Amino acid sequence: MATDKNLFxxxxxxxxxxxxxxxxxxxxxxxAGYNSTKKNKLEREYLLEKLNIKATPPPASGPxxxxxxxxxxxxxGIRGEQLMRSLGFATNEWLEEMAKSxxxxxxxxxxxxxxxxxxxxxxxxAICDIxxxxxxxALRSFNAxxxxxxxxxxxxxxINSGEVDAIIIATPDHWHAPMAxxxxxxGVHVYVEKPMTHTxxxxxxxxxxxxxxxxxxxxxxxxxxxxxxxxxxxDAIGKNTLGHVSLIMxxxxxxxxNGAWQYEIHPEASTSTIDWNAFLGTxxxxxxxxxxxxxxxxxxxxxSGLSGDLLTHDYDRINxxxxxxxPKYITASGGIYTHRDGRNxxxxxxxxxxxxxxSTGGSQAEGKEKGMTLVYSATLGNxxxxxxxxxxxxxxxxxxxxxxxxxxxxxxxxxxxxxEGRIDPKVPIYQYDPSANGVDAVTSATAKYFADKGLLxxxxxxxxxxxxxxxxxxxxxxxxxxxxxxxGINEGFDEAITAHMGGLAYKIGRRIEWDAANEKIIALPxxxxxxxxxxxxxxxxxxxx
Amino acid sequence: xxxxxxxxxxxxxGLVLMRLLIGxxxxxxxxxxxxxxxxxAKGYLMSATYMQSFFQWMAGDxxxxxxxxxxxxxxxxxxxCLIIGFKTRFASxxxxxxxxxxxxxxxxxxGFPQGVTEGSYWMIxxxxxxxxxxxxxxxxxxxxxxxxxxxxxxxxxxxxTT
Numbered sequence: 001m002a003t004d005k006n007l008f009x010x011x012x013x014x015x016x017x018x019x020x021x022x023x024x025x026x027x028x029x030x031x032a033g034y035n036s037t038k039k040n041k042l043e044r045e046y047l048l049e050k051l052n053i054k055a056t057p058p059p060a061s062g063p064x065x066x067x068x069x070x071x072x073x074x075x076x077g078i079r080g081e082q083l084m085r086s087l088g089f090a091t092n093e094w095l096e097e098m099a100k101s102x103x104x105x106x107x108x109x110x111x112x113x114x115x116x117x118x119x120x121x122x123x124x125x126a127i128c129d130i131x132x133x134x135x136x137x138a139l140r141s142f143n144a145x146x147x148x149x150x151x152x153x154x155x156x157x158x159i160n161s162g163e164v165d166a167i168i169i170a171t172p173d174h175w176h177a178p179m180a181x182x183x184x185x186x187g188v189h190v191y192v193e194k195p196m197t198h199t200x201x202x203x204x205x206x207x208x209x210x211x212x213x214x215x216x217x218x219x220x221x222x223x224x225x226x227x228x229x230x231x232x233x234x235d236a237i238g239k240n241t242l243g244h245v246s247l248i249m250x251x252x253x254x255x256x257x258n259g260a261w262q263y264e265i266h267p268e269a270s271t272s273t274i275d276w277n278a279f280l281g282t283x284x285x286x287x288x289x290x291x292x293x294x295x296x297x298x299x300x301x302x303x304s305g306l307s308g309d310l311l312t313h314d315y316d317r318i319n320x321x322x323x324x325x326x327p328k329y330i331t332a333s334g335g336i337y338t339h340r341d342g343r344n345x346x347x348x349x350x351x352x353x354x355x356x357x358x359s360t361g362g363s364q365a366e367g368k369e370k371g372m373t374l375v376y377s378a379t380l381g382n383x384x385x386x387x388x389x390x391x392x393x394x395x396x397x398x399x400x401x402x403x404x405x406x407x408x409x410x411x412x413x414x415x416x417x418x419x420e421g422r423i424d425p426k427v428p429i430y431q432y433d434p435s436a437n438g439v440d441a442v443t444s445a446t447a448k449y450f451a452d453k454g455l456l457x458x459x460x461x462x463x464x465x466x467x468x469x470x471x472x473x474x475x476x477x478x479x480x481x482x483x484x485x486x487x488g489i490n491e492g493f494d495e496a497i498t499a500h501m502g503g504l505a506y507k508i509g510r511r512i513e514w515d516a517a518n519e520k521i522i523a524l525p526x527x528x529x530x531x532x533x534x535x536x537x538x539x540x541x542x543x544x545x
Numbered sequence: 546x547x548x549x550x551x552x553x554x555x556x557x558x559g560l561v562l563m564r565l566l567i568g569x570x571x572x573x574x575x576x577x578x579x580x581x582x583x584x585x586a587k588g589y590l591m592s593a594t595y596m597q598s599f600f601q602w603m604a605g606d607x608x609x610x611x612x613x614x615x616x617x618x619x620x621x622x623x624x625x626c627l628i629i630g631f632k633t634r635f636a637s638x639x640x641x642x643x644x645x646x647x648x649x650x651x652x653x654x655x656g657f658p659q660g661v662t663e664g665s666y667w668m669i670x671x672x673x674x675x676x677x678x679x680x681x682x683x684x685x686x687x688x689x690x691x692x693x694x695x696x697x698x699x700x701x702x703x704x705x706t707t
Contacts, residue, residue, distance in 0.1 A: 011696060019696040022565070022629035029569055033576030041581070455615070 025237040043422055047429055053236045061477035069476060070369035072126035072188075072369050073162035074155050074179055075171035076134045078263065079193060082137075083168055083221075086468040089124050090114060093140040117469060120476055124149050124513075126167075131293075132273035133219045155277065159183045166217075167480060168472075169193060171300040173309075174283055177202035184209045184216045191220040191475050194316070195308040195499045196492035199530045200521060203496045210489040217478045220492035223471035227458040229257040229403045230437035232432050232477055233390075234321045236397065237360055241405055241430070244369035245322075245396030247450050250314035251386040252306065252378035260339050260380040261297035261309075264269060265290050284536055292341075298343035300503075301536045305345025307502035314342075314376050314388070315353070316487065316495050317399075322360060327353035327374065330512045332505035338381030344536060347380040351502045363394050363413040376502070394428070396446045401458065403432040410421070497521070503533050552685075564627050564682045567675060571640060573626025578617045585613050594657045595648040606647050619643055627682070630692010637683035641650040644676035 073080055081091065083169070099109035115285035124142050127149055129135040135151050142149040152158035152405040156177075158183050159167065166189035167181050177197040184206075195205040210218045212486045224230065236242070254260065269290040276288045286292070297300035297309055319325070322452075353374040360498065362369035377386070390397040394411040398404040408412040408424040417423040459466045471487075478485050497514070501521055505512045513522040523529050578584045587609050589644035590658065603612050619639055626636035653659060653666035662670070688694035 015695060018691045019630075019693055021680075023691055025565065026572065026625050027568070029628070030576050033573050036579055037577050037580035417602050507637045 001060060011530075015236070019373075046391070047417075047423070049382050050243055051430055052239060053232065053235070053241065053405075053430055058355060059224070062476045062481035062483070063121070064119070064473070064476065064480065066121070067478060069122045070125040070163060070165045071122050072128070072152075072158050073138075074128045074158065074167060074169050075125065075126060075175075076138045077170065079136075080168075080170040082468065083170055083191075083193075083472070084124070084142075085114060085473050086117075086387060086466055087124065088117060088120055088124060088167075089142055090148075091137060091143075093137070106262075111465070112464070117466070118473075120473060122476065123147055125156045125378060126150055126152055126161060126414055127161045128152045128155050131266070131269070131271040133266060133322060146219065155179050156182060159186050159188055164188060166190070172279075172296040173304050174198040174281060174302045178281070180218070181206050181209045182238060184218060187213065187216060189217045189475075189479050191472065192392040192492075194312045194495065195304055196220050196496040197500075198304060198308075199219075200497070200500050201530055203493060203500070207489055207493050208414040217475060217485065218485045218489050218492075219478070220474040220495065221315065221468075221471065222320075222490075222495070223467040224313065224317055224458075225320050225472035225486040226467045226474070227401065228320055228400065229401055229432060229458070230317060232403055233397060233399055236403075236405060237390075240361045240363070240413075241395055242360065242390060242392030242397055243408075243411065244364070245360040245390050245392040246369070246372055248318055248372065248374045249389045249391070250318065250376050250387070251375070251388065252310045252314070252376075252471045253383045253386055254380050255383040259383075261295055261303075261343075262339070262341075263294050264320045265294045275295075295343075296350060298341075298345055299536060300344055300534060303345060304499060304503060305506075306334075306347070306349040306380075307351065307506065308499045310378060311349075311494050311502055312499050315374070315498050316491065317388070318390075319491065320323060320486070321399075322344075322358075324355050324358045324374075326494050326514050326516070327355050328357070328514055328516070329354040329503070330501040330505045330514075332500070332502055333507060334378075338379075345352075346506060347349045349376075349378045349507065351376040353498065360392065363411070369393065381447040403430070404478045405430040406426040450469050498530075500533055504529055507532055507535065552690075557687060557690050560685050562688045563678055564630075564633060564687060567640070567678060567682065568624045568627025568636075570624070570675070571620050572628060575617050575621055575624055576621030578613075579621065586616055589647075590634030593661070595649055595652050595654070606685060629687070631667060633686055633688045633692065633694075634683050637679045640679045641676045643685070644672045644679070647673040648676065692695070 016217075025171045033094050050293045056384075075086060076084070081094070084090070085094070095111070098108075098114070102111050106409070124147055127135060127138045127142070128151070129138065139149060139151055150161075150163065152161060158164065159179075167179075167183050169176055169192040171179065171193075175198075176195070177199075180190045180192045180196075181202075197206060210216065262284055271288045274288070274290075274293060276293075279293055280286070281376045292299060294301070297305075303309060330351060330353050332349060332351045332474065336343060336346055336348040337348050353376070355374070358372045359370050360372070388399045390399060393408065394413040395408055396406045398406075405428055407423045407425050407429050408416060409418065411418070414423050414429075418425060423429055458465060458470070475485050477483065501512045501514065504521070514520075515522050521529055587604045588616040590600040590604035590609075590612070602608065620643065623636045623640040623643070624630050627640070648670065651657075651660065653668060653670045655667065659666070663674075664671075
């Protein structure tokens with residue numbers, strides 16, 4: 001074979017070909033990999049620039065410096081204990097349990113998270129719980145480390161003791177407004193759990209009280225307002241990413257005893273350990289009933305069922321993003337289908353809230369798009385995660401602790417980009433996961449449900465933070481540094497009225513209408529809406545059957 | 546080094562083809578990860594279904610960036626070596642090591658969660674088959690027939706004979 005004349009002296013052409021043929025293959029594969037990733041990246045950047053959605057956290061609340069604020073707690077039940085931990089006070093029992101749990105499961109960071117929580121510079125000076133066992137548990141744990149906590153026999157004694165600057169109310173629903181009103185009128189700051197009120201009348205009265213006492217900082221416990229993905233969603237909606245949103249679906253999906261309010265009944269519950277009359281208040285006067293005391297959410301007399309307990313979360317989440325206010329019309333259906341255990345609030349509830357004049361903005365001819373329906377669909381008999389979906393002409397948003405936006409295949413706004421193949425309607429055009437670098441140890445199905453709704457925790461700078469902590473901190477900052485809480489009396493008013501309209505629609509079976517000009521729920525002549533809302537006989541037929 | 550076995554032309558062709566295809570696969574995986582700055586093995590490691598503590602240690606904050614860099618580097622080195630036919634035995638060993646890691650993190654053993662796969666597997670999956678193919682590449686080197694080492698091998702023979 002002829003010898004090559006060039007560099008590779010002594011090698012045949014065949015040798016050189018076979019020796020170096022791999023090199024162009026390397027070049028080709030490398031170039032292909034480079035080009036495809038580069039192209040994808042440019043497309044992503046192009047889309048992100050076009051959408052221009054900003055994932056920004058809310059401004060941090062102000063400093064916690066100065067004299068410690070003196071806090072009083074009314075109601076040291078399940079929620080009361082959670083709120084106290086967010087405030088920086090955990091019971092000895094909880095600390096022991098968490099220490100054991102984190103020893104068994106290294107992914108369980110609840111104790112470490114609690115210990116790392118910022119000190120809010122408060123003193124827990126007063127507690128009121130009408131069940132001795134709970135009150136004593138609080139006193140045992142909170143009279144330590146320089147904190148002096150005193151028990152008060154009634155909420156009025158606590159409010160007027162002169163020992164508290166602010167109170168947290170975590171009682172059954174029928175006590176929210178009377179206690180909040182008494183505190184506001186005594187000049188004591190208030191953080192009240194949702195729903196803000198139990199009746200329509202209370203909602204107006206509480207709003208009047210708060211308006212007449214502008215020095216009092218009033219907050220409603222919708223802690224998801226601190227969730228970062230919702231603030232990002234707000235930015236996306238503001239930039240008209242979805243076009244005109246005509247339908248929103250929100251859901252509650254639970255299938256366990258805890259989720260159905262079948263809480264544990266304490267073995268020491270009796271008339272000698274519980275101040276039963278203080279529990280009843282204005283509720284129907286019935287003999288002592290431990291189940292009513294511990295599982296009060298199951299009766300209209302003390303709780304508000306799905307519409308007050310859980311719709312309020314979903315409604316306020318959407319109201320936080322869209323600020324659409326109280327719906328013009330509400331219709332509802334449902335019943336007690338899974339838990340026929342003597343309760344009279346429904347365990348399946350489907351509520352349609354109509355906003356005929358509302359628009360998030362559109363992309364089509366002016367006047368073509370207007371009006372929106374918000375659906376709240378709840379079951380306590382199945383926990384398939386249906387999520388929350390905002391459906392616009394141009395796009396769909398899946399909203400949870402993470403956020404995904406898909407372009408609609410028939411969108412006007414994205415028509416060209418879809419035709420050019422730059423947007424695939426099956427692939428999210430925007431995706432936001434603040435926990436991208438974190439893995440959470442979620443303990444139960446109900447905990448997961450709450451986490452997805454932004455109710456357990458959210459993220460700041462990629463770090464997991466308890467959203468109740470942020471919400472309480474915001475309230476304390478408003479007390480110390482001024483400003484308005486994100487969920488104040490006006491947001492609470494919207495939430496409470498909507499919940500009550502939902503309850504009424506379910507009970508009456510009629511479309512309930514809101515008269516926005518006069519701020520009134522429209523009643524038929526002679527109809528007492530509050531009496532209907534509180535009516536405890538609805539659903540009782542099932543028990544007797 | 547094992548004396549190169551004499552293969553028929555078609556046998557050599559088959560072995561070279563297998564080496565090239567595996568190299569191609571490794572290199573492309575490495576290059577796409579190299580140019581995707583947000584890529585990380587964290588999710589794959591954190592969701593490991595076997596030897597979890599070891600893989601989760603790899604996915605830890607202090608380790609993950611080293612692991613990611615090593616993975617990309619190793620994928621590309623193995624790919625380039627197999628394609629150009631240089632140090633293919635060394636590349637095969639590294640490649641087998643990588644594939645066994647991928648295999649062990651999510652093995653298709655009965656009773657283990659399988660997640661999303663494009664096929665059905667029992668005990669054996671494509672990672673393990675590719676590792677076995679690399680074992681063949683290791684045992685039957687072809688880089689002196691097709692690859693950079695052909696030039697070195699020839700030179701050695703020439704220098705020793707002259």
